[in-house]
Amino acid sequence: MNAPSSSPIFDQSYQPWQGTFVSHAFRAPVIAWAAMKNMIKSNGVAFGLVYGLAALILGIVMLVVLSDAKNSTDALYNAFASSVFITCLLLVPVVGGNLISSDIRHNAHLMYFSKSIYRADYMAGKGAAALLLLTPAILLPSLISATFPAVMSFTPVSNTYLARVFAALLLIVPAALIPAVAVCMAISSCTRRAWLAGIGWFAVFAIPWVVGQTLEGHRLKWAHFVSFNGNLNAIAAWVLPLPETGKSMLVAERLKYADPWLSAMILAAVTAGSLALVFWRIGITERRS
Numbered sequence: 001m002n003a004p005s006s007s008p009i010f011d012q013s014y015q016p017w018q019g020t021f022v023s024h025a026f027r028a029p030v031i032a033w034a035a036m037k038n039m040i041k042s043n044g045v046a047f048g049l050v051y052g053l054a055a056l057i058l059g060i061v062m063l064v065v066l067s068d069a070k071n072s073t074d075a076l077y078n079a080f081a082s083s084v085f086i087t088c089l090l091l092v093p094v095v096g097g098n099l100i101s102s103d104i105r106h107n108a109h110l111m112y113f114s115k116s117i118y119r120a121d122y123m124a125g126k127g128a129a130a131l132l133l134l135t136p137a138i139l140l141p142s143l144i145s146a147t148f149p150a151v152m153s154f155t156p157v158s159n160t161y162l163a164r165v166f167a168a169l170l171l172i173v174p175a176a177l178i179p180a181v182a183v184c185m186a187i188s189s190c191t192r193r194a195w196l197a198g199i200g201w202f203a204v205f206a207i208p209w210v211v212g213q214t215l216e217g218h219r220l221k222w223a224h225f226v227s228f229n230g231n232l233n234a235i236a237a238w239v240l241p242l243p244e245t246g247k248s249m250l251v252a253e254r255l256k257y258a259d260p261w262l263s264a265m266i267l268a269a270v271t272a273g274s275l276a277l278v279f280w281r282i283g284i285t286e287r288r289s
Contacts, residue, residue, distance in 0.1 A: 024116070024121075027116075027117055027121050027125075028121045028124040028125040028128065029125070029128070030125070031112075031117070031121065031122060031124075031125025031126065031129075032124075032125040032126070032128035032129040032132065033129075034125075035099065035125060035126055035129035036129045036132060036133065038102075039095065039098060039099075039129065039133070042098070042102070046094055047094065050090050050091060050094045051091065051137075053090060054086050054087065054090045054091055054137060057086055057090075058082065058083055058086055058137070058141050061079070061082045061083075061086070061141075062079060062141055062144060062145065065078045065079050065082065065145060066145065066148060069145075070246065070247070071243045071246050071247075071248060072145070072146055072147075072148075072157060072165075072243065073240065073241065073242060073243040073248045073250060074243075074248055074249045074250070075145040075146070075148075076142060076145045076146045076165065076240060077236060077237070077240055077249065077250060077253070078145075079141045079142055079144070079145035080138070080141075080142045080145075080169075080172070080236055080240075081229070081232075081233055081236070082141070083137060083138045083141040083142060084138055084176045084229065084232060085229055086137070087134060087137040087138050087176075087177075087180075088180050088205050088228065088229075089202075089205065089206070091133075091134055091137055092130075092134065092180050092181070092184050092201060092205075093184065093197070093198035093199075093201045093202060094198070095130050095133050095134055095184075096130050096180075096181055096184030096185060096187075096188060096197070096201065097184065097187075097188055097194040097195070097197035097198040097201065098188065098194035098197070099126045099129070099130060099184070099185055099188050100126065100185055100188040100189040100278065100281075100282065101188045101189070101191050101192055101193060101194050101196075101197050102194065104189070104191075104192050105192040105193075109282060119279055119282055119283060122282060123185070123275065123278055123279065123282070126185065127178075127181050127182070127185065130177075130181045130184070130185075131174075131177055131178070131181060134177055134180075134181070135173060135177060138173050138176060138177065139169065139173055142169055142173070143166075143169070146162065146165045146166075146169075147162065157243070157244060158244060161241065161243075161244050164241040165240070165241060168239045168240050168241060171239055172232070172235060172236050172239050172240070175232065175235055175264070175267065176232050178271055179228065179267045179268075179270050179271045179274075180205075180228065182270070182271045182274035182275050182278075183201065183204060183270060183271075183274045184197070184201045185274065185275075185278050186273075186274035186275070186277040186278050186281075187200040187201050187204065189277065189278045189281040189282060190277075190281065205228060208226050208227040208228065209227040209228070209229055209230075211226050211227070212224060212225075212226040212227035212229070212230045213227075216230075224257060224263070225262070225263065225266060228267075230263075231263035231264075231266050231267050232263070232267070233253070233257065234257030234259075234260045234263040235260045235263050235264055235267075237250055237253035237254050237256075237257050237260070238254055238257070238260040239260075
């Protein structure tokens, strides 16, 4: 007689719905809110430690940036690049590694897709949860670097210039986070283990960055296309406004990154490919439900 199977049993007993039904447009926000609560609840200690470490590092970086920068534009550019690097290196794997892998591990997709929820709703909700948790880590240091010199009268600027800075941040912060979250979601959809997804994201982010830095050391003009940070720096150099008075490092950066449209196309292609992979992977479980 064969030994009984030891496969795991998932409790999916029926529980009547006690809440209030909402229109389809509000279902993605419900998923986002639930995902945020679950991530914070399950990884509260990790969130606190990693966010605290990231805040400490960014605080030190901001002191160096604000003390060395000759104008608020250069401070903003350096602070944005630093906050993106720290956020992607430390926070993205903590936030995004568990987004989909936990649902695969607990067979939760059967619960999602047994209701009137589509793959696009699921992906939008999960992605929105990650974006809401990650945005402050990039936006706050950038806003401080843009406004602190003006408030302290180190480099007086007009309200028009600050408005242009805020408009630029509304464009480049999503340009930084959406591709990063999409790639991390794609990696998370390919494993049941959040730590494997975190290692995968670290490899995808760090290895091209090291290669790009090495190639830039050899003065290759196309070296920045290799890494995520390189492409984003090229876009930021052209999106951020030049200072109203004085010289700025952005002039040299714009000469260095003469084709930001190509960097934008690369990030868009990476985002589209990552979301397509997520769509395909969760479609397997959707067809089973």
